[in-house]
């Protein structure tokens with residue numbers, strides 16, 4: 001699970017995407033022509049690649065179809081072309097014909113597919129004996145509720161899911177006798193993961209969303225001290241461990257390390273107004289800049305595009321151009337997709353590991369203030 005890394009080259013001043021260029025750049029994406037001073041939109045050749053390999057996409061369809069549908073829904077939102085919406089519906093239809101997953105996971109979630117098809121989940125699902133993390137369980141389910149509320153009709157109530165997540169976290173903290181350090185605790189496969197995908201930071205990011213937990217007093221008394229517990233796990237470098245008790249400062253991914261913890265820190269800053277959270281988030285941004293280009297590839301979960309979303313998160317809060325610049329530099333890296341000797345992901349076209357996620361990120365750069373890490377940021 002360790003990845004080789006390279007350090008980004010310092011600012012050379014050659015990367016020319018400005019906010020003013022973005023409109024032209026967007027046109028270059030749609031037409032496939034180079035009518036922008038930046039050349040064609042870098043996502044365009046990648047998108048062509050995705051279109052030209054339907055059989056390979058099909059081979060991984062079971063995992064990739066819903067994520068690719070989300071990509072096309074996003075492209076429709078950014079560019080307004082109905083053909084993207086049509087393609088999204090095609091992928092959803094294919095995924096609905098697949099067998100349901102054993103757990104409620106977002107990437108392979110049939111009910112999520114029905115959500116894209118405008119049907120809401122039944123109330124209360126997700127209250128049973130599920131894990132709590134973002135990728136496979138309750139926190140991911142919460143995102144799906146948000147998605148349905150945003151896309152279709154407000155009214156799906158997150159309180160029962162949050163109540164279950166809080167009860168589960170309190171129970172484990174008491175069982176482990178760690179409630180004095182952290183009132184909440186969560187495990188995945190008997191490990192106390194820290195990062196956004198399977199761990200504490202991803203769960204707390206959702207539990208701090210306005211209106212998710214019923215009663216601000218519980219956010220103060222349970223969630224805030226648990227967030228503080230994660231904060232004190234920070235390495236001297238500013239990075240965070242993959243698991244509680246793991247002393248190896250190795251992984252800088254959205255799934256493990258500061259690129260995922262940054263969302264928890266920024267949300268804590270918004271909710272509690274404590275400057276230290278913002279300072280820790282800014283330090284995470286420095287870790288990202290120093291160590292965030294990954295030989296693991298260009299994807300979202302453990303790749304350059306996913307790490308670049310951390311810069312966009314910082315940009316949205318601080319409005320400081322340097323964070324947007326850094327995101328653009330990572331986009332520059334992604335433009336040379338496949339030319340750095342990076343490992344091919346297990347699911348090379350999927351949203352979370354593969355090409356669909358990279359395209360999603362490159363399209364999001366056209367609207368940085370509205371950008372959101374897909375299937376995660378609320």
Ligand SMILES: [Zn+2]
Pocket residue numbers: 197253254255256301302
């Ligand atoms: Zn990952």
